[in-house]
Amino acid sequence: MRFDRKLSVLAVCLCSLGCADFHRGPAPRDAGADAGADGDAALVADWTFEIQVYPILESRCQGCHQGGGMAGSTRFVLTGNARMDRAMVVALVTPGDPGASLLLQRATGEAHAGGQVITQDDTDYDTIANWILGLSAP
Numbered sequence: 001m002r003f004d005r006k007l008s009v010l011a012v013c014l015c016s017l018g019c020a021d022f023h024r025g026p027a028p029r030d031a032g033a034d035a036g037a038d039g040d041a042a043l044v045a046d047w048t049f050e051i052q053v054y055p056i057l058e059s060r061c062q063g064c065h066q067g068g069g070m071a072g073s074t075r076f077v078l079t080g081n082a083r084m085d086r087a088m089v090v091a092l093v094t095p096g097d098p099g100a101s102l103l104l105q106r107a108t109g110e111a112h113a114g115g116q117v118i119t120q121d122d123t124d125y126d127t128i129a130n131w132i133l134g135l136s137a138p
């Protein structure tokens, strides 16, 4: 009996891990998908963003792009909370078109006072580009 229960707990864990890791479909639409309990439709659960993309932004951009930082008065200011910041980041990209996305253009040094932070052959570039490719058009 106990063994059975352990097995089903394991199955549930594996399933949720699998769903997060192998999520290849389009990211959830912004409107209403899994909105927070407070009903804020802007708070979307997007695991690819939270687990893969946001840590890159935190480690490579937040030094300047934070409140009071060198780029603290731009449209790209990170708070440290991925779910809160997602809508702001989405507003800086062109869903489905990484090359046309301001976020990646600036990150690669195009008209960016912060210089070239990421090169196009960097795996972090691919991670962000793949996330943008998976976003559905607004």
Ligand code: HEC
Binding pocket: 057, 060, 061, 062, 063, 064, 065, 070, 071, 073, 074, 075, 076, 092, 102, 103, 104, 106, 107, 111, 112, 113, 114, 115, 117, 118
């Ligand atoms: C050394 C500091 C520095 C770093 C690191 C840095 N930036 Fe910037 N960034 C700036 C400054 C300063 C500006 C404002 C002036 C400008 O637009 O070039 C800016 C502007 C931007 C803008 C335009 C925002 C707007 O309001 O139009 C984007 C997008 C951007 N950066 C993305 C990034 C990304 C993505 C990273 C990390 C991969 C990054 N930056 C890392 C300094 C930095």
